Amino acid sequence: xxxxxxxxxxxxxxxxxxxxxxxxxxxxxxxxxxxxxxxxxxxxxxxxxxxxxxxxxxxxxxxxxxxxxxxxxxxxxxxxxxxxxxxxxxxxxxxxxxxxxxxxxxxxxxxxxxxxxxxxxxxxxxxxxxxxxxxxxxxxxxxxxxxxxxxxxxxxxxxxxxxxxxxxxxxxxxxxxxxxxxxxxxxxxxxxxxxxxxxxxxxxxxxxxxxxxxxxxxxxxxxxxxxxxxxxxxxxxxxxxxxxxxxxxxxxxxxxxxxxxxxxxxxxxxxxxxxxxxxxxxxxxxxxxxxxxxxxxxxxxxxxxxxxxx
Amino acid sequence: xxxxxxxxxxxxxxxxxxxxxxxxxxxxxxxxxxxxxxxxxxxxxxxxxxxxxxxxxxxxxxxxxxxxxxxxxxxxxxxxxxxxxxxxxxxxxxxxxxxxxxxxxxxxxxxxxxxxxxxxxxxxxxxxxxxxxxxxxxxxxxxxxxxxxxxxxxxxxxxxxxxxxxxxxxxxxxxxxxxxxxxxxxxxxxxxxxxxxxxxxxxxxxxxxxxxxxxxxxxxxxxxxxxxxxxxxxxxxxxxxxxxxxxxxxxxxxxxxxxxxxxxxxxxxxxxxxxxxxxxxxxxxxxxxxxxxxxxxx
Numbered sequence: 001x002x003x004x005x006x007x008x009x010x011x012x013x014x015x016x017x018x019x020x021x022x023x024x025x026x027x028x029x030x031x032x033x034x035x036x037x038x039x040x041x042x043x044x045x046x047x048x049x050x051x052x053x054x055x056x057x058x059x060x061x062x063x064x065x066x067x068x069x070x071x072x073x074x075x076x077x078x079x080x081x082x083x084x085x086x087x088x089x090x091x092x093x094x095x096x097x098x099x100x101x102x103x104x105x106x107x108x109x110x111x112x113x114x115x116x117x118x119x120x121x122x123x124x125x126x127x128x129x130x131x132x133x134x135x136x137x138x139x140x141x142x143x144x145x146x147x148x149x150x151x152x153x154x155x156x157x158x159x160x161x162x163x164x165x166x167x168x169x170x171x172x173x174x175x176x177x178x179x180x181x182x183x184x185x186x187x188x189x190x191x192x193x194x195x196x197x198x199x200x201x202x203x204x205x206x207x208x209x210x211x212x213x214x215x216x217x218x219x220x221x222x223x224x225x226x227x228x229x230x231x232x233x234x235x236x237x238x239x240x241x242x243x244x245x246x247x248x249x250x251x252x253x254x255x256x257x258x259x260x261x262x263x264x265x266x267x268x269x270x271x272x273x274x275x276x277x278x279x280x281x282x283x284x285x286x287x288x289x290x291x292x293x294x295x296x297x298x299x300x301x302x303x304x305x306x307x308x309x310x
Numbered sequence: 311x312x313x314x315x316x317x318x319x320x321x322x323x324x325x326x327x328x329x330x331x332x333x334x335x336x337x338x339x340x341x342x343x344x345x346x347x348x349x350x351x352x353x354x355x356x357x358x359x360x361x362x363x364x365x366x367x368x369x370x371x372x373x374x375x376x377x378x379x380x381x382x383x384x385x386x387x388x389x390x391x392x393x394x395x396x397x398x399x400x401x402x403x404x405x406x407x408x409x410x411x412x413x414x415x416x417x418x419x420x421x422x423x424x425x426x427x428x429x430x431x432x433x434x435x436x437x438x439x440x441x442x443x444x445x446x447x448x449x450x451x452x453x454x455x456x457x458x459x460x461x462x463x464x465x466x467x468x469x470x471x472x473x474x475x476x477x478x479x480x481x482x483x484x485x486x487x488x489x490x491x492x493x494x495x496x497x498x499x500x501x502x503x504x505x506x507x508x509x510x511x512x513x514x515x516x517x518x519x520x521x522x523x524x525x526x527x528x529x530x531x532x533x534x535x536x537x538x539x540x541x542x543x544x545x546x547x548x549x550x551x552x553x554x555x556x557x558x559x560x561x562x563x564x565x566x567x568x569x570x571x572x573x574x575x576x577x578x579x580x581x582x583x584x585x586x587x588x589x590x591x592x593x594x595x596x597x598x599x600x601x602x603x604x605x606x607x608x
């Protein structure tokens with residue numbers, strides 16, 4: 001990836017990163033994101049793209065984070081410079097010192113035209129490390145994801161990758177804004193994508209596409225929230241399974257789940273079984289009275305001895 | 311088994327239970343308190359090996375009872391027993407419950423057909439209405455008289471359940487909510503807001519209502535035809551819902567009576583609905599399918 005190691009300046013001792021991560025999704029209408037936030041922007045106009053990105057990038061610079069913009073297609077890379085200059089943000093020093101880095105998303109995410117989530121997450125972890133070593137508070141990434149349109153395989157496994165990125169953001173001084181062109185994705189794809197981000201940055205009118213969310217807690221547990229029903233449950237199984245396997249503990253937190261139906265429970269059980277096969281007993285914590293009642297009435301307890309519900 | 315004398319009841323059934331116990335079966339009796347006393351006396355020391363259940367507790371809702379038998383069966387098998395010997399004296403209750411229990415008696419033939427369970431259902435000829443006694447010959451392939459003889463009026467469960475539908479609930483008055491729907495999340499929100507605001511149901515029963523509503527509405531959206539609709543009637547402590555679509559309804563009349571397959575296949579929606587609802591009925595005709603159910607705060 002195009003990452004220029006021009007870190008000549010040693011900053012003062014970095015402030016301790018103690019910000020509590022809010023697990024559960026919130027919607028913000030600008031780029032006001034903090035360390036550990038993993039957000040998605042589904043933009044529907046160039047103005048929205050400009051407004052959110054300007055805010056997001058300039059805040060990172062002001063807070064002494066390393067700021068990385070990955071453009072897709074690559075010729076969009078100068079947009080970040082243009083936005084910040086138009087907003088009156090001085091860029092000479094940040095560019096010269098390597099605080100602001102502009103690159104091509106295709107180069108960062110694809111190696112020989114193929115996407116490898118493990119490689120990408122390892123690279124992000126290393127970049128966060130490097131940013132901290134260079135005296136920054138952390139790494140702030142804005143990544144455009146139009147390149148996914150040309151990679152059916154990556155697109156298929158993408159929600160699982162996003163969830164693993166969420167686990168990374170929960171653990172490291174990392175802020176990520178995943179940028180989706182709302183015109184280029186189908187509503188059901190966008191719904192799934194929104195559900196695997198902790199924060200939505202969107203001014204799209206109307207209610208959220210789906211009221212289900214999953215994101216990581218600071219202790220590395222996947223937390224489910226909102227409503228899980230048949231309309232999207234089946235499509236979530238692969239993402240949940242991938243992410244649960246990558247999580248630090250074989251555990252799902254369902255305390256934020258307001259509703260779950262039979263199809264949703266079946267999807268959870270499928271994911272838990274797959275995890276249990278590799279990692280032993282899976283724990284579901286924070287089960288509401290309604291969750292426990294469905295668990296028992298539907299004989300999910302009998303179906304899955306490898307899962308304990310608390 | 312039809313009986314009209316207490317000694318007949320105890321002689322036949324204590325022999326049946328002893329045979330089961332000798333085989334190593336778990337033995338369970340669900341009956342009236344009076345009959346339980348009679349059987350305990352007749353069994354003597356062996357009574358301690360038998361589980362006795364008061365039928366007023368045991369026969370509350372047909373599928374809850376099915377779930378109960380399934381649990382006892384699973385437990386017996388987990389203990390390494392070859393099977394279960396069951397005496398189940400159904401509490402038919404008031405007349406409006408009779409059809410529901412006759413459907414249950416019929417469904418048992420299909421539900422436990424593969425299970426290592428021997429079930430005898432005693433019918434007290436002195437106490438039960440003729441119609442119930444006549445239906446018992448349609449729901450049992452074998453009648454003890456006291457020797458086993460085949461019932462020539464027996465009907466396979468899928469035939470009987472089609473012929474004898476759930477008694478339809480007939481809500482009166484104007485529905486509090488009448489709406490077509492295209493998504494279940496929106497429907498749940500609408501009903502949650504309404505029922506919660508008016509305070510018709512306790513929270514745990516509201517959860518149950520939303521679950522059943524969601525499952526039945528999902529079925530209509532997935533399998534039904536036309537634009538499905540919901541009508542909801544409310545009163546303090548009681549909600550009645552009717553979901554209509556233009557589809558033909560579930561193909562399998564036993565859907566909802568069979569305990570869920572542990573291998574996760576098949577739907578559990580109807581099974582759960584029948585467990586949770588105080589009344590539940592599916593009816594289908596040329597106009598489509600109607601699922602009607604009632605949830606009350608107990």
